[in-house]
Amino acid sequence: MTVASRPPSSRRISWDVVRVVAILFVVLGHVTGLASDIPGIEPYPVQVRLSFGTVTLLVLSGYFIGPTLRRGNAGRWFRARLARLLPAYLVAVVLVYTVTRFAVVRFNGGTHQDGLWGLLVAEPIMPEDRGPGALPAWHVPDLNDLVLHVLLLHEWNPDGWHRIDGSYWTLPVQVAAFACAALLWRAKLHRRVGAPVVLWAAMGLAAVAPLLGELISTLPGATGMNRAYLFAAGVAIWLWQQRRLPTVQLAGLLGAALVLQFFRSHAPALPVVLAFAVMLVAMCAAARGPDWDVPVLRSLRRPISWLAGISYCLYLVHQQLGYVLARALSEAGVSPWWLRLSLVLGAVVLLAWLLTVCVERPAYRALTRRPAVASPTESGGARSASVGGAT
Numbered sequence: 068m069t070v071a072s073r074p075p076s077s078r079r080i081s082w083d084v085v086r087v088v089a090i091l092f093v094v095l096g097h098v099t100g101l102a103s104d105i106p107g108i109e110p111y112p113v114q115v116r117l118s119f120g121t122v123t124l125l126v127l128s129g130y131f132i133g134p135t136l137r138r139g140n141a142g143r144w145f146r147a148r149l150a151r152l153l154p155a156y157l158v159a160v161v162l163v164y165t166v167t168r169f170a171v172v173r174f175n176g177g178t179h180q181d182g183l184w185g186l187l188v189a190e191p192i193m194p195e196d197r198g199p200g201a202l203p204a205w206h207v208p209d210l211n212d213l214v215l216h217v218l219l220l221h222e223w224n225p226d227g228w229h230r231i232d233g234s235y236w237t238l239p240v241q242v243a244a245f246a247c248a249a250l251l252w253r254a255k256l257h258r259r260v261g262a263p264v265v266l267w268a269a270m271g272l273a274a275v276a277p278l279l280g281e282l283i284s285t286l287p288g289a290t291g292m293n294r295a296y297l298f299a300a301g302v303a304i305w306l307w308q309q310r311r312l313p314t315v316q317l318a319g320l321l322g323a324a325l326v327l328q329f330f331r332s333h334a335p336a337l338p339v340v341l342a343f344a345v346m347l348v349a350m351c352a353a354a355r356g357p358d359w360d361v362p363v364l365r366s367l368r369r370p371i372s373w374l375a376g377i378s379y380c381l382y383l384v385h386q387q388l389g390y391v392l393a394r395a396l397s398e399a400g401v402s403p404w405w406l407r408l409s410l411v412l413g414a415v416v417l418l419a420w421l422l423t424v425c426v427e428r429p430a431y432r433a434l435t436r437r438p439a440v441a442s443p444t445e446s447g448g449a450r451s452a453s454v455g456g457a458t
Contacts, residue, residue, distance in 0.1 A: 080360060080368055081353035083375035086127060089346065090378040093120035097234070097386045098393070098411055106202040107174060107394040111404050116335070119343040121237060122297055122328060123350075124382070128241055129301020130350065132248050133309075145249040147435050149242070152379075154430035155422055156238055159383035160216045163232050164208055170391045174398075175204040222289035232387040240291035244298045262306055263316055269299035270323045293331070300324040300347065308354035321347050374416075380427055381419035389415050 095115040103110035136144050168187060172179055177193040179185045188210050197204075212229050215221040219239040221230060230236075251257065257265055273296035276287035287293035303320040306312035324347070325340055332339045353359070364371065374381075389411050396407045 078372065079353065079358045080364055080371060081356075081358050082127075083371050084359060084364060085346065085349055085353055086124070086375045086378050087371055088349075089120040089123040089127070090374070090381055091120070092117060092342075093124070093234075093382060094385045094389075094412070094415070096120060098389045098415075099408065101233075101386075102390055102393055105390055105394075106205070107397060108390065109393075109397045109402075109404070109407070111408060117339055117342050118333065119339050119346060121234075122294075122343060123346045124378075125237065125240070125294060125297040126301040126304075126324075126347070126350065128244070129298035130305050130354070131301070132245070132298070133302055133305035136248060136252055141249040141253040144252075145245055147431075148245045150431050150434035151427070152238065152241060154434070155380055155383060155427040156235075157217060158426045159380070159422060160213070160231060160235070163384070163387050164213050164216075166391060167208055167231065167387060170395065171205045171207050174202075174394060175207065176201060220289075223285050225285050232383075234382060234386045236288065237382075239289060240294050243291035244295070248298075262302075263312065266299045266303050266306075266320055269295040270320065270327070273299075273327055274323075296324045296327045301350075304347075304350055304354050307351070317351075377416070377419045377423045380422040381416065384418045384422060385415040388418065 092115060096118055099111045100114045100116040102108050103114055138144070165187065168179075172191040175191075175193065176197050177191040179191055180189040190209075191207055206228050208229070208231050212221070212231055215224060215229075216231050216235060219242060222236055222239050227233075251265060272292055273294065276293035276295075279292065280287045300321055303312055303317050307314065307317040325344055328343055329336050329340045392411050392414055393407060396410060401407050401410070
């Protein structure tokens with residue numbers, strides 16, 4: 068009996084490459100750059116400090132709003148976005164909280180109170196005098212921190228010391244952006260005033276967000292207003308790909324995004340913006356140009372696609388857990404820097420894969436399962452192609 072041949076995948080390697088480059092710079096920037104500034108972690112001789120990876124991923128999220136939202140009902144689309152984001156995030160929050168509570172109390176020279184309540188909730192028992200040579204204490208998250216993160220309200224707390232994981236600022240931003248996109252689509256505002264007007268309005272909102280922060284300091288960050296330009300840039304690239312936005316308009320919008328990013332970036336701001344500009348050009352090439360199916364990338368297609376597929380969960384688990392493991396290895400006397408770095412990277416990649424296959428994908432399938440319908444052949448419909456690499 069002849070086995071039916073598998074249909075060719077519509078997944079484009081170009082988007083996977085963009086995603087992988089972005090997530091690698093995010094992970095390396097936190098694991099080698101920021102980690103070296105944290106007490107108890109031995110610095111690495113090679114450090115990456117170009118923080119353009121996260122903003123690139125947010126532009127990618129904005130780009131994929133277009134081809135996914137236009138397929139159907141805005142409410143169903145928004146629920147699907149939440150089904151993709153929240154289950155893995157909630158599991159990651161609880162995991163990071165638990166591991167941090169377990170390890171950091173010991174790093175600080177303290178002990179937990181008895182029982183599960185003592186481990187997870189109760190105030191740890193700390194010595195009255197930690198000694199003159201003691202390292203600065205790490206923050207031990209408490210129940211209030213956990214509740215705020217679970218409810219996506221952590222950015223409303225102006226004290227960054229109480230973050231369970233420094234990377235999690237993007238989750239409320241993405242949820243807010245997806246909610247706004249769904250509401251704008253349902254209101255058909257893009258048809259009433261035109262998509263360019265909506266995109267420039269988003270740019271303007273991001274520009275004036277610091278002024279609104281003078282009224283309520285946490286408002287721009289907690290609502291995502293100060294990052295609206297990133298999602299607008301992604302949507303602009305998609306509209307340009309669809310020939311619905313002139314090149315001049317795209318250049319203006321991307322230029323405005325680069326200017327805003329310059330003022331939002333920490334030092335070194337100029338190299339960060341230049342790297343971000345390269346990624347924007349790469350996304351434009353991926354959007355309208357041919358797929359990057361060249362021999363070198365073709366030979367690496369499987370690992371690139373695999374890493375792109377776990378990139379979201381890798382983002383969720385790499386930072387705080389990477390810091391905890393790096394310090395534990397430093398205290399255990401693992402002196403070769405390359406060995407410590409390899410162990411940290413290997414551990415977070417493995418954990419990201421487990422979170423993807425055990426939580427993210429099955430939860431998404433379960434939460435978005437729809438009643439069985441007639442097959443395309445029976446109903447006369449055509450099979451829709453998936454957008455590879457969408458988050």
